[in-house]
Amino acid sequence: MIELMDRVICDEKDFKIVKLRKEDIYNGSLILVNKNHKFLGSNLDLIEVDDTYLYKYDQSPMYVSKLMDNSLKELIDAINGQQKMVAVSGYRSKDEQREIYDKSIFENGIEFTRKYVARPMESEHQTGLAIDLGEVVENIDFICPSFPDIGICKEFKDLAKSYGFVMRYSYDKEDITGISEEKWHFRYVGRPHAEIMDKYNFCLEEYMDFIVDFTFDNRYLFTTDKQEKVQVYYIEGKGDNTEIKIDSNKKYSVSGNNINGFIVTVWL
Ligand SMILES: [Zn+2]
Incomplete structure:
Protein backbone atom coordinates (compact mmCIF):
# COMPACT_ATOMS: atom_id res chain seq x y z
CA MET A 1 0.00 0.00 0.00
CA ILE A 31 -6.58 1.28 -7.70
CA LEU A 32 -9.23 0.67 -10.34
CA VAL A 33 -7.77 0.69 -13.84
CA ASN A 34 -10.05 0.09 -16.81
CA LYS A 35 -11.31 1.81 -19.95
CA ASN A 36 -13.02 4.51 -17.87
CA HIS A 37 -10.17 4.99 -15.40
CA LYS A 38 -6.78 5.23 -17.02
CA PHE A 39 -3.73 4.43 -14.94
CA LEU A 40 -2.41 7.68 -13.49
CA GLY A 41 -0.08 6.20 -10.86
CA SER A 42 3.56 7.14 -10.51
CA ASN A 43 4.66 5.12 -7.56
CA LEU A 44 5.81 1.95 -9.29
CA ASP A 45 7.97 -0.11 -7.01
CA LEU A 46 8.83 -3.19 -9.03
CA ILE A 47 10.70 -6.38 -8.25
CA GLU A 48 11.80 -9.16 -10.57
CA VAL A 49 9.68 -12.32 -10.49
CA ASP A 50 11.60 -15.01 -8.64
CA ASP A 51 12.11 -17.93 -11.03
CA THR A 52 12.57 -20.39 -8.19
CA TYR A 53 8.81 -19.87 -7.71
CA LEU A 54 7.51 -19.49 -11.25
CA TYR A 55 8.73 -20.50 -14.64
CA LYS A 56 9.15 -17.51 -16.87
CA TYR A 57 7.52 -17.25 -20.27
CA ASP A 58 10.79 -16.32 -21.95
CA GLN A 59 14.31 -15.25 -21.06
CA SER A 60 13.56 -11.59 -20.55
CA PRO A 61 13.18 -10.41 -16.96
CA MET A 62 9.63 -10.04 -15.65
CA TYR A 63 8.61 -7.64 -12.93
CA VAL A 64 5.68 -7.23 -10.55
CA SER A 65 4.85 -4.69 -7.87
CA LYS A 66 6.59 -5.16 -4.54
CA LEU A 67 3.12 -4.84 -3.01
CA MET A 68 2.20 -8.30 -4.29
CA ASP A 69 5.53 -10.12 -4.34
CA ASN A 70 5.47 -11.58 -0.81
CA SER A 71 1.83 -12.62 -0.98
CA LEU A 72 2.44 -14.32 -4.32
CA LYS A 73 5.32 -16.32 -2.86
CA GLU A 74 3.30 -17.23 0.24
CA LEU A 75 0.45 -18.44 -1.93
CA ILE A 76 2.77 -20.57 -4.06
CA ASP A 77 4.36 -21.98 -0.91
CA ALA A 78 0.91 -22.80 0.47
CA ILE A 79 0.10 -25.02 -2.53
CA ASN A 80 3.63 -26.42 -2.85
CA GLY A 81 3.60 -24.90 -6.30
CA GLN A 82 7.24 -23.91 -6.80
CA GLN A 83 8.00 -24.07 -10.52
CA LYS A 84 4.73 -25.84 -11.26
CA MET A 85 3.19 -22.80 -13.00
CA VAL A 86 4.41 -20.36 -15.58
CA ALA A 87 4.34 -16.58 -15.25
CA VAL A 88 3.37 -15.37 -18.71
CA SER A 89 3.14 -11.63 -18.15
CA GLY A 90 3.60 -9.25 -15.23
CA TYR A 91 4.36 -5.54 -15.37
CA ARG A 92 4.21 -3.93 -18.81
CA SER A 93 5.18 -0.41 -19.71
CA LYS A 94 2.81 1.75 -21.75
CA ASP A 95 4.93 1.09 -24.86
CA GLU A 96 4.92 -2.67 -24.30
CA GLN A 97 1.14 -2.62 -23.86
CA ARG A 98 0.77 -0.68 -27.10
CA GLU A 99 3.01 -3.17 -28.90
CA ILE A 100 0.97 -6.12 -27.60
CA TYR A 101 -2.29 -4.40 -28.53
CA ASP A 102 -1.14 -3.57 -32.06
CA LYS A 103 0.39 -7.01 -32.58
CA SER A 104 -2.81 -8.71 -31.43
CA ILE A 105 -4.90 -6.63 -33.84
CA PHE A 106 -2.57 -7.66 -36.64
CA GLU A 107 -2.56 -11.35 -35.69
CA ASN A 108 -5.99 -11.90 -34.15
CA GLY A 109 -8.16 -9.09 -35.47
CA ILE A 110 -9.94 -6.25 -33.70
CA GLU A 111 -12.81 -8.27 -32.24
CA PHE A 112 -10.59 -10.73 -30.38
CA THR A 113 -8.22 -7.98 -29.28
CA ARG A 114 -11.01 -5.85 -27.78
CA LYS A 115 -12.15 -8.87 -25.76
CA TYR A 116 -8.79 -9.81 -24.28
CA VAL A 117 -6.29 -6.98 -24.56
CA ALA A 118 -6.64 -3.63 -22.84
CA ARG A 119 -5.53 -0.45 -24.55
CA PRO A 120 -2.40 1.32 -23.31
CA MET A 121 -3.09 3.20 -20.03
CA GLU A 122 -6.15 1.02 -19.47
CA SER A 123 -4.29 -2.17 -18.62
CA GLU A 124 -3.79 -3.44 -15.09
CA HIS A 125 -0.44 -4.78 -16.25
CA GLN A 126 0.89 -1.22 -16.24
CA THR A 127 0.32 -1.07 -12.48
CA GLY A 128 2.50 -4.10 -11.72
CA LEU A 129 -0.44 -5.44 -9.68
CA ALA A 130 -1.54 -8.03 -12.26
CA ILE A 131 0.03 -11.28 -13.34
CA ASP A 132 -0.97 -13.78 -16.01
CA LEU A 133 -0.28 -17.34 -14.99
CA GLY A 134 -0.84 -20.75 -16.47
CA GLU A 135 0.08 -24.38 -16.54
CA VAL A 136 3.50 -25.33 -17.86
CA VAL A 137 2.90 -26.62 -21.38
CA GLU A 138 4.97 -26.79 -24.51
CA ASN A 139 3.41 -23.96 -26.50
CA ILE A 140 2.27 -21.23 -24.19
CA ASP A 141 -0.30 -18.81 -25.58
CA PHE A 142 0.86 -15.32 -24.55
CA ILE A 143 -2.60 -13.70 -24.72
CA CYS A 144 -4.69 -16.62 -23.43
CA PRO A 145 -2.49 -19.05 -21.46
CA SER A 146 -3.99 -22.36 -20.45
CA PHE A 147 -5.35 -22.24 -16.89
CA PRO A 148 -7.34 -25.44 -16.35
CA ASP A 149 -9.79 -25.88 -13.50
CA ILE A 150 -7.85 -28.86 -12.15
CA GLY A 151 -4.49 -29.55 -10.52
CA ILE A 152 -2.11 -26.82 -9.47
CA CYS A 153 -4.03 -24.04 -11.28
CA LYS A 154 -7.22 -24.92 -9.41
CA GLU A 155 -5.33 -25.00 -6.11
CA PHE A 156 -3.91 -21.55 -6.87
CA LYS A 157 -7.32 -20.16 -7.82
CA ASP A 158 -9.02 -21.63 -4.73
CA LEU A 159 -6.52 -20.14 -2.28
CA ALA A 160 -5.95 -16.84 -4.10
CA LYS A 161 -8.41 -14.77 -2.08
CA SER A 162 -6.75 -15.67 1.23
CA TYR A 163 -3.55 -14.08 -0.09
CA GLY A 164 -5.12 -10.94 -1.52
CA PHE A 165 -5.59 -12.02 -5.15
CA VAL A 166 -8.72 -12.05 -7.29
CA MET A 167 -9.43 -13.54 -10.68
CA ARG A 168 -10.12 -10.16 -12.16
CA TYR A 169 -12.23 -10.94 -15.24
CA SER A 170 -14.96 -13.52 -14.85
CA TYR A 171 -17.68 -14.55 -17.24
CA ASP A 172 -20.58 -13.16 -15.19
CA LYS A 173 -18.98 -9.68 -14.99
CA GLU A 174 -18.10 -9.22 -18.66
CA ASP A 175 -20.74 -6.50 -19.12
CA ILE A 176 -19.17 -4.48 -16.28
CA THR A 177 -15.46 -5.03 -16.87
CA GLY A 178 -15.70 -4.96 -20.66
CA ILE A 179 -13.15 -7.80 -20.78
CA SER A 180 -13.93 -11.44 -21.57
CA GLU A 181 -13.31 -14.06 -18.92
CA GLU A 182 -9.59 -14.48 -18.25
CA LYS A 183 -8.99 -17.41 -15.93
CA TRP A 184 -5.25 -16.67 -16.01
CA HIS A 185 -5.27 -12.98 -15.01
CA PHE A 186 -4.87 -12.43 -11.28
CA ARG A 187 -4.97 -9.04 -9.67
CA TYR A 188 -3.53 -8.25 -6.27
CA VAL A 189 -5.92 -6.13 -4.19
CA GLY A 190 -4.58 -7.14 -0.78
CA ARG A 191 -6.17 -8.61 2.31
CA PRO A 192 -8.90 -8.56 3.46
CA HIS A 193 -10.30 -6.99 0.27
CA ALA A 194 -10.01 -10.08 -1.94
CA GLU A 195 -12.08 -12.03 0.59
CA ILE A 196 -14.74 -9.32 0.80
CA MET A 197 -14.99 -9.25 -3.00
CA ASP A 198 -15.35 -13.02 -3.07
CA LYS A 199 -17.98 -13.02 -0.31
CA TYR A 200 -20.21 -10.56 -2.17
CA ASN A 201 -19.21 -11.76 -5.66
ZN1 LIG B 1 -3.43 -10.17 -17.87
Missing part, protein backbone atom coordinates in the same frame (compact mmCIF):
# COMPACT_ATOMS: atom_id res chain seq x y z
CA ILE A 2 1.09 3.61 0.13
CA GLU A 3 4.24 4.16 2.13
CA LEU A 4 2.94 6.50 4.77
CA MET A 5 5.91 7.24 7.01
CA ASP A 6 6.49 10.63 5.41
CA ARG A 7 2.78 11.43 5.46
CA VAL A 8 2.41 11.39 9.26
CA ILE A 9 2.14 15.03 10.32
CA CYS A 10 1.15 14.52 13.93
CA ASP A 11 2.08 11.54 16.10
CA GLU A 12 0.49 11.63 19.56
CA LYS A 13 0.31 8.91 22.18
CA ASP A 14 -3.23 7.91 21.24
CA PHE A 15 -3.57 8.88 17.61
CA LYS A 16 -1.72 10.07 14.55
CA ILE A 17 -2.75 12.28 11.68
CA VAL A 18 -1.76 11.19 8.20
CA LYS A 19 -1.88 13.76 5.43
CA LEU A 20 -2.56 12.34 1.97
CA ARG A 21 -1.66 14.07 -1.26
CA LYS A 22 -3.54 14.17 -4.52
CA GLU A 23 -1.07 11.83 -6.22
CA ASP A 24 -1.76 9.18 -3.56
CA ILE A 25 -5.23 8.71 -5.10
CA TYR A 26 -3.55 7.00 -8.06
CA ASN A 27 -1.38 4.56 -6.13
CA GLY A 28 -1.88 1.53 -3.90
CA SER A 29 -3.19 -2.01 -4.30
CA LEU A 30 -6.87 -1.07 -4.71
CA PHE A 202 -17.99 -8.28 -6.59
CA CYS A 203 -15.63 -7.44 -9.40
CA LEU A 204 -13.33 -4.50 -8.62
CA GLU A 205 -15.66 -2.00 -10.32
CA GLU A 206 -18.52 -3.13 -8.07
CA TYR A 207 -16.37 -3.19 -4.95
CA MET A 208 -15.24 0.41 -5.49
CA ASP A 209 -18.91 1.44 -5.90
CA PHE A 210 -19.87 -0.46 -2.77
CA ILE A 211 -17.12 0.87 -0.54
CA VAL A 212 -17.90 4.60 -0.97
CA ASP A 213 -20.96 4.13 1.25
CA PHE A 214 -18.70 3.31 4.19
CA THR A 215 -17.16 6.50 5.50
CA PHE A 216 -15.23 7.66 8.55
CA ASP A 217 -18.10 9.77 9.88
CA ASN A 218 -20.93 7.48 8.82
CA ARG A 219 -20.31 3.76 9.20
CA TYR A 220 -17.47 1.33 8.68
CA LEU A 221 -17.39 -1.95 6.87
CA PHE A 222 -16.39 -4.56 9.41
CA THR A 223 -14.79 -7.82 8.46
CA THR A 224 -12.17 -10.23 9.74
CA ASP A 225 -8.70 -11.01 8.50
CA LYS A 226 -7.25 -14.23 9.92
CA GLN A 227 -9.51 -13.87 13.00
CA GLU A 228 -8.48 -10.24 13.48
CA LYS A 229 -11.26 -7.70 13.34
CA VAL A 230 -10.79 -5.16 10.56
CA GLN A 231 -12.59 -1.95 9.66
CA VAL A 232 -12.62 -0.53 6.15
CA TYR A 233 -13.82 2.89 5.06
CA TYR A 234 -13.64 5.32 2.19
CA ILE A 235 -12.52 8.92 2.36
CA GLU A 236 -12.86 11.39 -0.47
CA GLY A 237 -9.69 13.11 -1.65
CA LYS A 238 -9.48 16.84 -0.98
CA GLY A 239 -6.59 18.02 -3.10
CA ASP A 240 -3.27 17.86 -1.28
CA ASN A 241 -4.87 18.00 2.13
CA THR A 242 -6.80 14.88 2.92
CA GLU A 243 -6.17 14.08 6.56
CA ILE A 244 -7.00 10.83 8.24
CA LYS A 245 -6.86 10.13 11.95
CA ILE A 246 -5.66 6.70 13.02
CA ASP A 247 -5.36 5.10 16.43
CA SER A 248 -1.62 5.05 17.20
CA ASN A 249 -1.62 1.40 18.27
CA LYS A 250 -3.36 0.01 15.24
CA LYS A 251 -1.90 -1.41 12.07
CA TYR A 252 -3.37 0.29 9.01
CA SER A 253 -2.97 0.70 5.29
CA VAL A 254 -4.24 3.19 2.76
CA SER A 255 -4.76 2.84 -0.98
CA GLY A 256 -6.04 5.27 -3.54
CA ASN A 257 -8.92 4.14 -5.77
CA ASN A 258 -7.57 5.87 -8.94
CA ILE A 259 -10.84 7.82 -9.08
CA ASN A 260 -11.41 10.33 -6.32
CA GLY A 261 -10.35 9.09 -2.92
CA PHE A 262 -8.86 6.52 -0.57
CA ILE A 263 -9.73 3.25 1.07
CA VAL A 264 -8.45 2.98 4.64
CA THR A 265 -8.05 -0.43 6.26
CA VAL A 266 -7.47 -0.66 10.02
CA TRP A 267 -6.73 -3.89 11.90
CA LEU A 268 -8.44 -3.49 15.30
Whole structure:
Protein backbone atom coordinates (compact mmCIF):
# COMPACT_ATOMS: atom_id res chain seq x y z
CA MET A 1 0.00 0.00 0.00
CA ILE A 2 1.09 3.61 0.13
CA GLU A 3 4.24 4.16 2.13
CA LEU A 4 2.94 6.50 4.77
CA MET A 5 5.91 7.24 7.01
CA ASP A 6 6.49 10.63 5.41
CA ARG A 7 2.78 11.43 5.46
CA VAL A 8 2.41 11.39 9.26
CA ILE A 9 2.14 15.03 10.32
CA CYS A 10 1.15 14.52 13.93
CA ASP A 11 2.08 11.54 16.10
CA GLU A 12 0.49 11.63 19.56
CA LYS A 13 0.31 8.91 22.18
CA ASP A 14 -3.23 7.91 21.24
CA PHE A 15 -3.57 8.88 17.61
CA LYS A 16 -1.72 10.07 14.55
CA ILE A 17 -2.75 12.28 11.68
CA VAL A 18 -1.76 11.19 8.20
CA LYS A 19 -1.88 13.76 5.43
CA LEU A 20 -2.56 12.34 1.97
CA ARG A 21 -1.66 14.07 -1.26
CA LYS A 22 -3.54 14.17 -4.52
CA GLU A 23 -1.07 11.83 -6.22
CA ASP A 24 -1.76 9.18 -3.56
CA ILE A 25 -5.23 8.71 -5.10
CA TYR A 26 -3.55 7.00 -8.06
CA ASN A 27 -1.38 4.56 -6.13
CA GLY A 28 -1.88 1.53 -3.90
CA SER A 29 -3.19 -2.01 -4.30
CA LEU A 30 -6.87 -1.07 -4.71
CA ILE A 31 -6.58 1.28 -7.70
CA LEU A 32 -9.23 0.67 -10.34
CA VAL A 33 -7.77 0.69 -13.84
CA ASN A 34 -10.05 0.09 -16.81
CA LYS A 35 -11.31 1.81 -19.95
CA ASN A 36 -13.02 4.51 -17.87
CA HIS A 37 -10.17 4.99 -15.40
CA LYS A 38 -6.78 5.23 -17.02
CA PHE A 39 -3.73 4.43 -14.94
CA LEU A 40 -2.41 7.68 -13.49
CA GLY A 41 -0.08 6.20 -10.86
CA SER A 42 3.56 7.14 -10.51
CA ASN A 43 4.66 5.12 -7.56
CA LEU A 44 5.81 1.95 -9.29
CA ASP A 45 7.97 -0.11 -7.01
CA LEU A 46 8.83 -3.19 -9.03
CA ILE A 47 10.70 -6.38 -8.25
CA GLU A 48 11.80 -9.16 -10.57
CA VAL A 49 9.68 -12.32 -10.49
CA ASP A 50 11.60 -15.01 -8.64
CA ASP A 51 12.11 -17.93 -11.03
CA THR A 52 12.57 -20.39 -8.19
CA TYR A 53 8.81 -19.87 -7.71
CA LEU A 54 7.51 -19.49 -11.25
CA TYR A 55 8.73 -20.50 -14.64
CA LYS A 56 9.15 -17.51 -16.87
CA TYR A 57 7.52 -17.25 -20.27
CA ASP A 58 10.79 -16.32 -21.95
CA GLN A 59 14.31 -15.25 -21.06
CA SER A 60 13.56 -11.59 -20.55
CA PRO A 61 13.18 -10.41 -16.96
CA MET A 62 9.63 -10.04 -15.65
CA TYR A 63 8.61 -7.64 -12.93
CA VAL A 64 5.68 -7.23 -10.55
CA SER A 65 4.85 -4.69 -7.87
CA LYS A 66 6.59 -5.16 -4.54
CA LEU A 67 3.12 -4.84 -3.01
CA MET A 68 2.20 -8.30 -4.29
CA ASP A 69 5.53 -10.12 -4.34
CA ASN A 70 5.47 -11.58 -0.81
CA SER A 71 1.83 -12.62 -0.98
CA LEU A 72 2.44 -14.32 -4.32
CA LYS A 73 5.32 -16.32 -2.86
CA GLU A 74 3.30 -17.23 0.24
CA LEU A 75 0.45 -18.44 -1.93
CA ILE A 76 2.77 -20.57 -4.06
CA ASP A 77 4.36 -21.98 -0.91
CA ALA A 78 0.91 -22.80 0.47
CA ILE A 79 0.10 -25.02 -2.53
CA ASN A 80 3.63 -26.42 -2.85
CA GLY A 81 3.60 -24.90 -6.30
CA GLN A 82 7.24 -23.91 -6.80
CA GLN A 83 8.00 -24.07 -10.52
CA LYS A 84 4.73 -25.84 -11.26
CA MET A 85 3.19 -22.80 -13.00
CA VAL A 86 4.41 -20.36 -15.58
CA ALA A 87 4.34 -16.58 -15.25
CA VAL A 88 3.37 -15.37 -18.71
CA SER A 89 3.14 -11.63 -18.15
CA GLY A 90 3.60 -9.25 -15.23
CA TYR A 91 4.36 -5.54 -15.37
CA ARG A 92 4.21 -3.93 -18.81
CA SER A 93 5.18 -0.41 -19.71
CA LYS A 94 2.81 1.75 -21.75
CA ASP A 95 4.93 1.09 -24.86
CA GLU A 96 4.92 -2.67 -24.30
CA GLN A 97 1.14 -2.62 -23.86
CA ARG A 98 0.77 -0.68 -27.10
CA GLU A 99 3.01 -3.17 -28.90
CA ILE A 100 0.97 -6.12 -27.60
CA TYR A 101 -2.29 -4.40 -28.53
CA ASP A 102 -1.14 -3.57 -32.06
CA LYS A 103 0.39 -7.01 -32.58
CA SER A 104 -2.81 -8.71 -31.43
CA ILE A 105 -4.90 -6.63 -33.84
CA PHE A 106 -2.57 -7.66 -36.64
CA GLU A 107 -2.56 -11.35 -35.69
CA ASN A 108 -5.99 -11.90 -34.15
CA GLY A 109 -8.16 -9.09 -35.47
CA ILE A 110 -9.94 -6.25 -33.70
CA GLU A 111 -12.81 -8.27 -32.24
CA PHE A 112 -10.59 -10.73 -30.38
CA THR A 113 -8.22 -7.98 -29.28
CA ARG A 114 -11.01 -5.85 -27.78
CA LYS A 115 -12.15 -8.87 -25.76
CA TYR A 116 -8.79 -9.81 -24.28
CA VAL A 117 -6.29 -6.98 -24.56
CA ALA A 118 -6.64 -3.63 -22.84
CA ARG A 119 -5.53 -0.45 -24.55
CA PRO A 120 -2.40 1.32 -23.31
CA MET A 121 -3.09 3.20 -20.03
CA GLU A 122 -6.15 1.02 -19.47
CA SER A 123 -4.29 -2.17 -18.62
CA GLU A 124 -3.79 -3.44 -15.09
CA HIS A 125 -0.44 -4.78 -16.25
CA GLN A 126 0.89 -1.22 -16.24
CA THR A 127 0.32 -1.07 -12.48
CA GLY A 128 2.50 -4.10 -11.72
CA LEU A 129 -0.44 -5.44 -9.68
CA ALA A 130 -1.54 -8.03 -12.26
CA ILE A 131 0.03 -11.28 -13.34
CA ASP A 132 -0.97 -13.78 -16.01
CA LEU A 133 -0.28 -17.34 -14.99
CA GLY A 134 -0.84 -20.75 -16.47
CA GLU A 135 0.08 -24.38 -16.54
CA VAL A 136 3.50 -25.33 -17.86
CA VAL A 137 2.90 -26.62 -21.38
CA GLU A 138 4.97 -26.79 -24.51
CA ASN A 139 3.41 -23.96 -26.50
CA ILE A 140 2.27 -21.23 -24.19
CA ASP A 141 -0.30 -18.81 -25.58
CA PHE A 142 0.86 -15.32 -24.55
CA ILE A 143 -2.60 -13.70 -24.72
CA CYS A 144 -4.69 -16.62 -23.43
CA PRO A 145 -2.49 -19.05 -21.46
CA SER A 146 -3.99 -22.36 -20.45
CA PHE A 147 -5.35 -22.24 -16.89
CA PRO A 148 -7.34 -25.44 -16.35
CA ASP A 149 -9.79 -25.88 -13.50
CA ILE A 150 -7.85 -28.86 -12.15
CA GLY A 151 -4.49 -29.55 -10.52
CA ILE A 152 -2.11 -26.82 -9.47
CA CYS A 153 -4.03 -24.04 -11.28
CA LYS A 154 -7.22 -24.92 -9.41
CA GLU A 155 -5.33 -25.00 -6.11
CA PHE A 156 -3.91 -21.55 -6.87
CA LYS A 157 -7.32 -20.16 -7.82
CA ASP A 158 -9.02 -21.63 -4.73
CA LEU A 159 -6.52 -20.14 -2.28
CA ALA A 160 -5.95 -16.84 -4.10
CA LYS A 161 -8.41 -14.77 -2.08
CA SER A 162 -6.75 -15.67 1.23
CA TYR A 163 -3.55 -14.08 -0.09
CA GLY A 164 -5.12 -10.94 -1.52
CA PHE A 165 -5.59 -12.02 -5.15
CA VAL A 166 -8.72 -12.05 -7.29
CA MET A 167 -9.43 -13.54 -10.68
CA ARG A 168 -10.12 -10.16 -12.16
CA TYR A 169 -12.23 -10.94 -15.24
CA SER A 170 -14.96 -13.52 -14.85
CA TYR A 171 -17.68 -14.55 -17.24
CA ASP A 172 -20.58 -13.16 -15.19
CA LYS A 173 -18.98 -9.68 -14.99
CA GLU A 174 -18.10 -9.22 -18.66
CA ASP A 175 -20.74 -6.50 -19.12
CA ILE A 176 -19.17 -4.48 -16.28
CA THR A 177 -15.46 -5.03 -16.87
CA GLY A 178 -15.70 -4.96 -20.66
CA ILE A 179 -13.15 -7.80 -20.78
CA SER A 180 -13.93 -11.44 -21.57
CA GLU A 181 -13.31 -14.06 -18.92
CA GLU A 182 -9.59 -14.48 -18.25
CA LYS A 183 -8.99 -17.41 -15.93
CA TRP A 184 -5.25 -16.67 -16.01
CA HIS A 185 -5.27 -12.98 -15.01
CA PHE A 186 -4.87 -12.43 -11.28
CA ARG A 187 -4.97 -9.04 -9.67
CA TYR A 188 -3.53 -8.25 -6.27
CA VAL A 189 -5.92 -6.13 -4.19
CA GLY A 190 -4.58 -7.14 -0.78
CA ARG A 191 -6.17 -8.61 2.31
CA PRO A 192 -8.90 -8.56 3.46
CA HIS A 193 -10.30 -6.99 0.27
CA ALA A 194 -10.01 -10.08 -1.94
CA GLU A 195 -12.08 -12.03 0.59
CA ILE A 196 -14.74 -9.32 0.80
CA MET A 197 -14.99 -9.25 -3.00
CA ASP A 198 -15.35 -13.02 -3.07
CA LYS A 199 -17.98 -13.02 -0.31
CA TYR A 200 -20.21 -10.56 -2.17
CA ASN A 201 -19.21 -11.76 -5.66
CA PHE A 202 -17.99 -8.28 -6.59
CA CYS A 203 -15.63 -7.44 -9.40
CA LEU A 204 -13.33 -4.50 -8.62
CA GLU A 205 -15.66 -2.00 -10.32
CA GLU A 206 -18.52 -3.13 -8.07
CA TYR A 207 -16.37 -3.19 -4.95
CA MET A 208 -15.24 0.41 -5.49
CA ASP A 209 -18.91 1.44 -5.90
CA PHE A 210 -19.87 -0.46 -2.77
CA ILE A 211 -17.12 0.87 -0.54
CA VAL A 212 -17.90 4.60 -0.97
CA ASP A 213 -20.96 4.13 1.25
CA PHE A 214 -18.70 3.31 4.19
CA THR A 215 -17.16 6.50 5.50
CA PHE A 216 -15.23 7.66 8.55
CA ASP A 217 -18.10 9.77 9.88
CA ASN A 218 -20.93 7.48 8.82
CA ARG A 219 -20.31 3.76 9.20
CA TYR A 220 -17.47 1.33 8.68
CA LEU A 221 -17.39 -1.95 6.87
CA PHE A 222 -16.39 -4.56 9.41
CA THR A 223 -14.79 -7.82 8.46
CA THR A 224 -12.17 -10.23 9.74
CA ASP A 225 -8.70 -11.01 8.50
CA LYS A 226 -7.25 -14.23 9.92
CA GLN A 227 -9.51 -13.87 13.00
CA GLU A 228 -8.48 -10.24 13.48
CA LYS A 229 -11.26 -7.70 13.34
CA VAL A 230 -10.79 -5.16 10.56
CA GLN A 231 -12.59 -1.95 9.66
CA VAL A 232 -12.62 -0.53 6.15
CA TYR A 233 -13.82 2.89 5.06
CA TYR A 234 -13.64 5.32 2.19
CA ILE A 235 -12.52 8.92 2.36
CA GLU A 236 -12.86 11.39 -0.47
CA GLY A 237 -9.69 13.11 -1.65
CA LYS A 238 -9.48 16.84 -0.98
CA GLY A 239 -6.59 18.02 -3.10
CA ASP A 240 -3.27 17.86 -1.28
CA ASN A 241 -4.87 18.00 2.13
CA THR A 242 -6.80 14.88 2.92
CA GLU A 243 -6.17 14.08 6.56
CA ILE A 244 -7.00 10.83 8.24
CA LYS A 245 -6.86 10.13 11.95
CA ILE A 246 -5.66 6.70 13.02
CA ASP A 247 -5.36 5.10 16.43
CA SER A 248 -1.62 5.05 17.20
CA ASN A 249 -1.62 1.40 18.27
CA LYS A 250 -3.36 0.01 15.24
CA LYS A 251 -1.90 -1.41 12.07
CA TYR A 252 -3.37 0.29 9.01
CA SER A 253 -2.97 0.70 5.29
CA VAL A 254 -4.24 3.19 2.76
CA SER A 255 -4.76 2.84 -0.98
CA GLY A 256 -6.04 5.27 -3.54
CA ASN A 257 -8.92 4.14 -5.77
CA ASN A 258 -7.57 5.87 -8.94
CA ILE A 259 -10.84 7.82 -9.08
CA ASN A 260 -11.41 10.33 -6.32
CA GLY A 261 -10.35 9.09 -2.92
CA PHE A 262 -8.86 6.52 -0.57
CA ILE A 263 -9.73 3.25 1.07
CA VAL A 264 -8.45 2.98 4.64
CA THR A 265 -8.05 -0.43 6.26
CA VAL A 266 -7.47 -0.66 10.02
CA TRP A 267 -6.73 -3.89 11.90
CA LEU A 268 -8.44 -3.49 15.30
ZN1 LIG B 1 -3.43 -10.17 -17.87
